[in-house]
Amino acid sequence: MVPLPPVGYPTRWEADVVLRDGGTAHVRPIRPSDADLVAAFHSRQSEESRYLRFFAPMPRLSARDLERFTNVDHVDRVALVATVGEDIVGIARFDAAPVRPGAPRAAEVAFNISDAHQGRGLGSVLLEHLAAAARERGIRRFTADVLPQNAKMIGVFREAGFEVRQGYSDGVLEVSFAIDPTERSVDVMRAREQRAEARSVQALLTPSSVVVVGASRTPGSVGHRLLADVVTGGFTGTVHAVNAEAEAGELLLGVPVLRSVRDLPGPVDLAVVAVPAAAVVPTVTDCASMGVRGLVVVSSGFAETGPEGLALQRELVRIARANGMRVVGPNSYGVVNTDPAVRLNASLYGQVPPAGRFGLFSQSGALAVTVLSSAQRRGLGLSTFVSAGNRADVSGNDLMQFWLDHEGTAAVGLYLESVGNPRKFSRVARTLARKKPVVVVKSGASGFGVPPGHAVRASRAPFEAVDSMLRQAGVIRVENVHQLFDVAQVAVHQPLPEGARVAIVGNSDALGTLAADACVSWGLQVAHGPVAVPPHAGVETFTAALEAAFADPGVDAVVASWVPPTPEPDPAVAAAVARTAAAGAKTTVTCFLGTRAVSAAVAGTAAGPEAAADVPVVPSYPTPEDAVRALAAVVRYAQWRRRDRGHPLAPEGVDLRAARALVEQALAEAPDGLTLGPESTRALLAAGGIDLLARAEVRSVEEAVEAAQRLGWPVALKTVGEELAGRQDLRGVRLGITNAAALAEAVADMRQVFGRGADVLAVQRMAGLGVPCQVRSTEDPLFGPVVSFGVEGDPLDLMGDVAYRIPPLTDVDVADLVRSVKAAPKLFGHRGAPVLDVEALEDVIARVAVLADALPEVADMRLSPVLVAERGARVLGAEVILAPPQGRADPDRRTLPT
Numbered sequence: 001m002v003p004l005p006p007v008g009y010p011t012r013w014e015a016d017v018v019l020r021d022g023g024t025a026h027v028r029p030i031r032p033s034d035a036d037l038v039a040a041f042h043s044r045q046s047e048e049s050r051y052l053r054f055f056a057p058m059p060r061l062s063a064r065d066l067e068r069f070t071n072v073d074h075v076d077r078v079a080l081v082a083t084v085g086e087d088i089v090g091i092a093r094f095d096a097a098p099v100r101p102g103a104p105r106a107a108e109v110a111f112n113i114s115d116a117h118q119g120r121g122l123g124s125v126l127l128e129h130l131a132a133a134a135r136e137r138g139i140r141r142f143t144a145d146v147l148p149q150n151a152k153m154i155g156v157f158r159e160a161g162f163e164v165r166q167g168y169s170d171g172v173l174e175v176s177f178a179i180d181p182t183e184r185s186v187d188v189m190r191a192r193e194q195r196a197e198a199r200s201v202q203a204l205l206t207p208s209s210v211v212v213v214g215a216s217r218t219p220g221s222v223g224h225r226l227l228a229d230v231v232t233g234g235f236t237g238t239v240h241a242v243n244a245e246a247e248a249g250e251l252l253l254g255v256p257v258l259r260s261v262r263d264l265p266g267p268v269d270l271a272v273v274a275v276p277a278a279a280v281v282p283t284v285t286d287c288a289s290m291g292v293r294g295l296v297v298v299s300s301g302f303a304e305t306g307p308e309g310l311a312l313q314r315e316l317v318r319i320a321r322a323n324g325m326r327v328v329g330p331n332s333y334g335v336v337n338t339d340p341a342v343r344l345n346a347s348l349y350g351q352v353p354p355a356g357r358f359g360l361f362s363q364s365g366a367l368a369v370t371v372l373s374s375a376q377r378r379g380l381g382l383s384t385f386v387s388a389g390n391r392a393d394v395s396g397n398d399l400m401q402f403w404l405d406h407e408g409t410a411a412v413g414l415y416l417e418s419v420g421n422p423r424k425f426s427r428v429a430r431t432l433a434r435k436k437p438v439v440v441v442k443s444g445a446s447g448f449g450v451p452p453g454h455a456v457r458a459s460r461a462p463f464e465a466v467d468s469m470l471r472q473a474g475v476i477r478v479e480n481v482h483q484l485f486d487v488a489q490v491a492v493h494q495p496l497p498e499g500a501r502v503a504i505v506g507n508s509d510a511l512g513t514l515a516a517d518a519c520v521s522w523g524l525q526v527a528h529g530p531v532a533v534p535p536h537a538g539v540e541t542f543t544a545a546l547e548a549a550f551a552d553p554g555v556d557a558v559v560a561s562w563v564p565p566t567p568e569p570d571p572a573v574a575a576a577v578a579r580t581a582a583a584g585a586k587t588t589v590t591c592f593l594g595t596r597a598v599s600a601a602v603a604g605t606a607a608g609p610e611a612a613a614d615v616p617v618v619p620s621y622p623t624p625e626d627a628v629r630a631l632a633a634v635v636r637y638a639q640w641r642r643r644d645r646g647h648p649l650a651p652e653g654v655d656l657r658a659a660r661a662l663v664e665q666a667l668a669e670a671p672d673g674l675t676l677g678p679e680s681t682r683a684l685l686a687a688g689g690i691d692l693l694a695r696a697e698v699r700s701v702e703e704a705v706e707a708a709q710r711l712g713w714p715v716a717l718k719t720v721g722e723e724l725a726g727r728q729d730l731r732g733v734r735l736g737i738t739n740a741a742a743l744a745e746a747v748a749d750m751r752q753v754f755g756r757g758a759d760v761l762a763v764q765r766m767a768g769l770g771v772p773c774q775v776r777s778t779e780d781p782l783f784g785p786v787v788s789f790g791v792e793g794d795p796l797d798l799m800g801d802v803a804y805r806i807p808p809l810t811d812v813d814v815a816d817l818v819r820s821v822k823a824a825p826k827l828f829g830h831r832g833a834p835v836l837d838v839e840a841l842e843d844v845i846a847r848v849a850v851l852a853d854a855l856p857e858v859a860d861m862r863l864s865p866v867l868v869a870e871r872g873a874r875v876l877g878a879e880v881i882l883a884p885p886q887g888r889a890d891p892d893r894r895t896l897p898t
Contacts, residue, residue: 010074012887013133015895016321017082020121020192022199023293023324024896025089027129030079034088035066037081041088046115052150053112055172069093076107078133082122085288085323089114092126094134094142104140104178111153121192123156128189128893131179144175161185181892183648190427193894194401200326201394201402204294205337205384207269208237210346211292213261213283214274214299215241215252222298223274225348226334227253230272233345233352240264260286267291272334272346277301280330281315288323295320296346297329303390304331317392321896328394333368333387339408347372347387356381357410358492361399363388363417367481371415374485380492383408393896397424400432411437411491413484419466420897422783423890426473426806433474434645437491437637440475441484442466461780461804468804469783472813474640476633486630489619490589496638497587499556502631503528503549506561507535507542511593515559515624522632527554535563543576550584557587557631561624564592574620581618587634589627590620646812649846653689656854662687663857666882673859673883681880688851690844690863692875695764701747705740707763714738714766717746719754736766767874771826771836772865775845777807777852779859784888785852787817789845792865795823807853814842814849827868840873841866859883 014028030038042050042061050058061069072079072093082090094107109130113122131142146153154173157164161184162177210230216223227241231253239255242264246257258264261271261283271292273283280299287295302313313330320327328335334347338355345352349372360375360382362368368387375382383406386399396414403409412432419425419442432438470477476491478484502524504515512530519526528549533541542562549558560577574592581588621627662684666674676684682692696707697720708715719732732754734746743763750758772792777785788804795801803820805813818824818838829835844866852858860881867874889897 008074017125017894018196018200018896020196022196022203024321024326025082025084026322027080027082029074030070030072030081032070034070034081037088038066038069041114049115052147055147075137080126080130082126089117090122090126092130094130096139105138106141106143107134107139109142109144124160124192125894127156127160132893134179140180141176141178146173146175148173161188189894194404197398197401198405201398204270204326204328205335206342209268210235210237210270210272211240211242211264211268212272213242215243215257217252226272226274227255229345229347231255234343236341236343240268261290262286264290270294273297273299275299277312281319284316284319288319292325295325295327296332296335297327298332298334300331302330313390313392326394327392328386329389330392332389336382336385338382354379354381357383357408358488359383359403359409359412360385361396362415363391364415367415371481374481378485378489380485380488395420397421397428400428404432404435411488413439413488415441421889422469423806423888426469429473429475434641438475439484439487439491440470440477441481442477461783461786465783465786465804469806472805476637486621486626487633490630490634493617493619494587495585497557497635500524500635501527501554501556503552503555503558504530505545505549505558507533507537508563511561511563511624515561515628518625518628522628524632524635528552539572539576542573543580546580550580550586555586559589559627561591578618588618589631590618591624591627592620644812646810649809649811649850651689651843651846651850654847654850655687659684659687659851659855663855663882667857676880676882681878684880685878688847690847690875692878693764693767695762697760697762699760701744704743704747704763708743711765716764716766717743718762719758720760720762764876767867767876768869770867770869772867773841774864775848775866776862777848779856781886787849787852789817790821791823791826807849809849814845817845818842834870836868837871837873841868844873844875856885856888857882
C-alpha cells in the first residue's frame, strides 16, 4: 500500500524516470514517514560515501537528524528521493539562502546516491528534478560545498551543461551555477534521455532469456500460441514457461513448465504475460522479485474496459516502473525482432516476418495482424515490430529513440491512433527524420478521438494542428496502411531523390499519360518523356529507353511502367529494370500494371541469386498513380531533409524574467485566472519586445478628443469587445479622422448603430496602410502552446485559413508558417500590390512564440490586427488571458508519461 502524501505535498513533483542503463526509478518529494527508509539507505552506504556527503564519519543518523531530513516545507527546504522497489536509492535536497536585495535567489544543494546504484545516472536525474522544483520556488542559483575527492558529484554538476563556477576554501570546493535551462543543458538532458530510453527498448527487443507466463496446454489459445511462436521462431536465448497448474517435470513444446515466476532458476530479461487481467498485477509483482527487466502484456481487460480497468492498468505500470521494468501493452499483440542473433517472435503472429530494415510500430493491437500481413505480402522485411496496445508505458516516442541509432533499421513506420505527448513526439521525430525516413499513419482525422485504453489529456487544438506538427517534424504523413507500405518500399530500398525531376518510361502511351498526370498532381516535374516503346518491343528496346532516362542529367527519379502482354509479368523485364536502376543510381519506382507480385523479380532474383545480392529492390505498384504518390512523398521528405534547419528563436530585447514576474504577480492576485488589463497587456508584450500601438478607451466625445490630441492626429475610432471589434461590415472601425468635429460625428454615428455596444470606444493613432493579420498562441492541455497565423478578413473569417506550429520554433519554422496560409500572396505583391515587410511580421511571430513557450500561464495571447506595411508591422490590438498552468507533457526534466 502506497502511503497517502501529507497535506501540502507537491504531487506534481512525482515522476517515473528512465536511467542510464534502461531501468526505471521513481522520483518524489521526501515524506516524514520516510525516516526508516532514510536510515536504512544511510546504513547501506560505505564509510567513504558517508564521509563525502557529511564531511565526517557518521555510521548512523540520529533521530534528530532523521526528523530534520524528512520534515521539509517543500518551499525553502526541499528534498527529493529516488526509489527502486521499496528502497530509497538517492536523495537530493536544497536549502534556500537568505534573500539578498537585488540578487537572484540561491540555495545550497546536496546529493547522496546509493553505492549499489552509482553509475546509473541517478545524480543527473535528481539534479534536473531538483532544479525544476527550485525554479518553481523562485530559486535561480545552486551552490554546493564538495570535497575535492568527490569527483563523481563534481562531474554531475559540470556535465549537466550549466556554467559552473568554483572556488576553494578550507579544503572544500565551493561550486556555484545558475539553474535556468541553457541551450547546452537542454541538449545534454535530451541526449541522456535518448540513450536511456533507447536502452530500455533494447532490453525489451534483445533479451537473452524469455518467460511466457500463462503458457497454455490448449492449442490455439493465446498462451499456447505465444510460447509456440517464441519456440518455433528460433529464439536464440533461453525459454521458460509458467502455468499455475503445471505438474512436476511437465514439458510444453519442449520447454519445462513451472508453476510460478518465483520458481525460475534465476533472473530473466523479458516476461510475456498472457494471464487474466486480475492476475496480471500479482504476476508483475512476482516478476519484480525475480529481477525481470521488461514486460510484454498481451492480456486485455484494462483501460479499454472502463474506470476499473484503467485503475488496474495504472497499478500495473506503477509496480513495473517502481521495480525498474518497462511495459509494452497491456492489450498488446506482442513484439518481434528479426535480427538473426535474436530471432524473437513474442507475438501472436504465426511466423517471424522476413528480416529487413524497416522498423514498425502499431498502437492498435487489432490492426497489428493487418500491418504484419501487409509487410509479409509485399516482401518488405522488418527489423523490429512493437504493438503498444493500450500504450500504458512504452510508446512510439520510445521506439523512435531506439531506432535513431539502430543500425539494422533504415526507415520507420508508425500507426498512431492518438499522440499522447505531441511536444515530445515532434522533438523526437524531427531528430529521427533528419537521419531516417519516418512514415506515419495517424487515424482519427474525422474527430481527433482517443481510442479506449489510450488515456491522454483532452486537446482543444484543431486537427490541423496535428498535421502541422507532423509536417514540422519532417515525418511523411500518409492516410492508411496501404500507403504506409507504398512509401516504405521506396524509403527502405531506394536512394533519396536529389530533386523533383522525373523521367517516365513504359510500353504504353496511356500508362505514360497516367503517370505524367499523377506527377503534375503531386507536384513533381516531368523532365523526361513520357517515353513509350512499342507494346511488342523486347527487353533490349525497353532497357535502352531506360538507360537514356537514367543518363539524362536533368532527371532525379525514374518511373518505369510495363503492361504485361501475358497474365504474368515477364521476369526478364523485371530483372532489366533492377539492373538498370542499380547502374543508374537514381530513385526508381515501377508499375507492372495490375499486380504487386513482382517484388522478388524487381529485386533482381530473376537474374540469379548471385546477381540479386548486388541489385537493389525496385518497388513495384499495380497502378502508376500509386507509384508516383509514393515517389512524391519521398521527394518531399528529401527536400525537407536538405532544407536549412534554421536557428532556435532568440529575438533581441526579450526579457523573460520581467515577463514571468508580471505573470506571477497577476496570478497571485487572481489565482483562478484573468484577462489582463490594457496596461498589463502592454507591459507583458513590451517584455517580449513587442510594441503595442497606444490607444485609449473613452466614454464621451470630450474624452475621445482629449485622447486624439494626446496620441496625435489622424486617429482611428473602434468598437471594443470580442463581438464588435474590427466589424468593418457594420462600420465598427472609422479610419483617418483628422479633427475634433469629425471625431465627434464618428462617435455619434457609432452610438446610433451599436447602441449600448458603443458605450466604450477606443481611440488609436492611425498606423498607415497595410494588410491586417492575426498572430495568436493558445495553451493546449496536450500540445502546450500552439502558435497560429492568418490574414484577417475573408481568409480568416470565411475560409478558416489558419496555419499552426508547435513551439519551440526556429526562424525557418516561422517563415514557413507565414507562407503556408492560402492568403500568403497578399503579403508578397499579389497582382501588382507592393511587397510588404514580411521580415517584421516574422519578428512579431517569433516574439509571441518565445513568450508562449516560456510562459505556460499564458492561456491565450491574440494580437489582432497586426498591420503589415511596406515598412514595419504594427500591433494595433492585443488580448492576453492568464490561467494556472496545467503542466506540459514535455517538461524541462526527464520524466515518463503518467
